[in-house]
Amino acid sequence: MPVQDSYDAVIVGGGHNGLVAAAYLARAGRSVLVLERLGHTGGAAVSTRPFPGVDARLSRYSYLVSLLPRRIVRDLGLDFAVRKRTVSSYTPSERGGLLVGGGEERTRESFARLTGGEAEFASWRSFYALMRQVAERVFPTLTEPLPTRDALRARIGDEAAWRMLFEEPIGVAIEEYFADDLVRGVVLTDALIGTFADAHDPTLVQNRCFLYHVIGGGTGDWDVPVGGMGALTDALAKAAVSAGAEIVTSHEATRVDTDGKRAEVAFRSGTGEGTVAARHVLVNASPEALATLLGEASSPAHPAEGAQLKVNMLLRGLPRLRDRSVEAKEAFAGTFHVAEGYGQLAAAYGEAASGRLPSAPPSEIYCHSLTDPSILGPELAAQGYQTLTLFGLHTPARLFTGDNEATRAELLAATLAQLDTYLEEPLADCLALDANGAPCIEAKTPVDLERELRLPGGNIFHRPLSFPYADEPEAAGRWGVETAHANVLLCGAGAVRGGGVSGIPGHNAAMAVLGR
Structure with a gap:
């Protein structure tokens, strides 16, 4: 009390x-x-040990850090650190994988193998240089009093950047900058994480999501929290x-x-x-919870709806990849994109919008323990165990309101099957077992998040x-x-x-x- x-x-x-x-x-x-x-x-x-008898402390819901200002860490004297990931992302495809990271030349070569030339990599560098410029100018304003729209526009100081982020659907810029479907999809994912939208949604909800994913820290980097x-x-x-x-x-x-x-x-x-x-x-x-506390009616113009699947796993070791040009430890150290080509994302959105689970569920995965093994007990670390965190896209809460448990199981199976198409061995064969002999894997739908955390509609942004x-x-x-x-x-x-x-x-x- x-x-x-x-x-x-x-x-x-x-x-x-x-x-x-x-x-x-x-x-x-x-x-x-x-x-x-x-x-x-x-x-x-939070970090928890979700698997009985297993000394692995996983970030159960949120998992990476980008938007936390260093000034908050300094002001409050926090004993907290993050680590950079050596690889930004890896995206497998039938044409070979796209590796972003490991140095500029390595990335350039990966683009050239995938697209057959230099143009797409040049566009990538140009696009993200512009995003970096926006990030450097916008991120410091987040801990200042609110600017007007015109003041923020003037601060950015680039009309092309303003138009593509604040006035036109982000799909327009992606299609102007990039020609390759896989590259377009990798860029678009930042507009869809936790947000159910099409690349050309006229409300620009996807633009707002994209903006917050590329401005963090003034760099757009997504870092691993040491200790979870x-x-x-x-x-x-x-x-x-x-x-x-x-x-x-x-x-x-x-x-x-x-x-x-x-x-x-x-x-x-x-x-x-x-x-x-x-x-x-x-x-x-x-805001809905606030209205309830105040005894006021809440009628949001856009009801909150989450659109993600969160999966936590512990493996006895990373699975082997079919793509022999990259080691599993590299591919999973960054964001491993699955079924996230531009066309695949559009198809998944269309299916979910019509009330069906995506037939090829898009998702992205990374391995926390490769960058920060401290979340594993010494015995697990010595034996080569690794964690995997999977975040599925285009799975709105409306799909789970009938039978959440059955739909969760169906979606999880389809998501892992999609990942398996790029692996030499089924992921299920790599899963560790808990003290009861059960596989170390758990999945959370928007309905689960609403029940456990009271996120309205399971929306991670409220x-x-x-x-x-x-x-x-x-x-x-x-x-x-x-x-x-x-x-x-x-x-x-x-x-x-x-x-x-x-x-x-x-x-x-x-x-x-x-x-x-």
């Missing part, structure tokens, strides 16, 4: 954004209480508590009442119910991502976390500039409270 009756700030939800906010506010001398519904902090950014994602949230919880914040787990907030100046938060726990007063309430949950500028003139100069109530702020992924493991909404909500 909370040790006080009143706090400067009560934070609802102990996910990574709530912990960031708690640490900043406590370091500023504010009294802070974090109420967490689950028996542990971390939310979707739980290492980050453990460090954040430690920083918050060390600064004086109070964290209580197994305490679920049930209601927020406010007059705009003072608020009261009701909660329940295993020992009963209670209330606590606060000057500010920061809600690290979805709602469609927003462009990182003020939509309305009055929002310019604010932090993108404000609500209709002056002392109630949204500090979760559904805030403007939310989504992903970034800590940005938590930082921005704390800055709004502190008046910076």
Whole structure:
């Protein structure tokens, strides 16, 4: 139970954004209480041992880091590090694999083998040089007050980049820059991770997803968290508590009442119910959850719907590849793309939009333990065990609402079968066994994520991502976390500039409270 009756700030939800906010506010001398519904902090950014009797600590839901600003790590003195991946991606095909990484010349040769010339690699370099320029100019704004649309446009300072990212469907730019179907697909995947959309969706929801996937850290790099994602949230919880914040787990907030100046938060726990007063309430949950807490109706213009399959695996060793031009350790160290050609992605989207599971499910895979073996127990590491994380695309929640368990099993089987077409041996033969003799593999659908983490519709972003500028003139100069109530702020992924493991909404909500 909370040790006080009143706090400067009560934070609802102990996910990574709530912990960031708690640490900043406590370091500023504010009294802070974090109420967490689950028996542990971390939310979707946790590490667990999912397989009985097996000493492998996997990032169960979120798994890579790109959007976390280094300034948050420095400001809060976090004992947390990431490692670069030596390979960015590998994409197998009947024409041979496309390897991006291992040095510029290696990448150039891989493009030339696949496409028969230099043009596609030149286009790749040109396109991503432009994305790097955008990243360097946009990423620093994410921890500043919201700019206007015109101000962000001026800051980017390149009309071609602005048009392709903010005005036209990203499919237009991809088709202008690239001719090869496989290369086009590799580029498009960044617009579809966790987002159910076509390359030419007129709402530009895919553009917003693409933008957040290429601007992280000002480089667009996706790095491996040392010790797994739980290492980050453990460090954040430690920083918050060390600064004086109070964290209580197994305490679920049930209601927020406010007059705009003072608020009261009701909660329940295993020992009963209670209330606590606060000057500010920061809600690290979805906008729908916030509306429920406030007793307000929630009618989002675009209902949240997740569209991903998350699979965690432990292998006795990596499978051999049919493509002999690359070693398995290289291919799986980066993002291993499966059935993600441009045409394949369009076909999978069309099938899912019509209510059918994709016949060739697109997915991407990587091996955390190749870059960071610390997540494995010493015995497993010595025996050559490896983890695999698979993220499936174009699997919207609507496909699982009938029989989630049966549909999950069907999709998992089809996804692994698609991967097997590029392997010398079935992946199932490589899976480790847990203490009960069961294969070490688990899968999570959007329905599972909604049930376990209360993500609306299983949407990992809580709602469609927003462009990182003020939509309305009055929002310019604010932090993108404000609500209709002056002392109630949204500090979760559904805030403007939310989504992903970034800590940005938590930082921005704390800055709004502190008046910076």
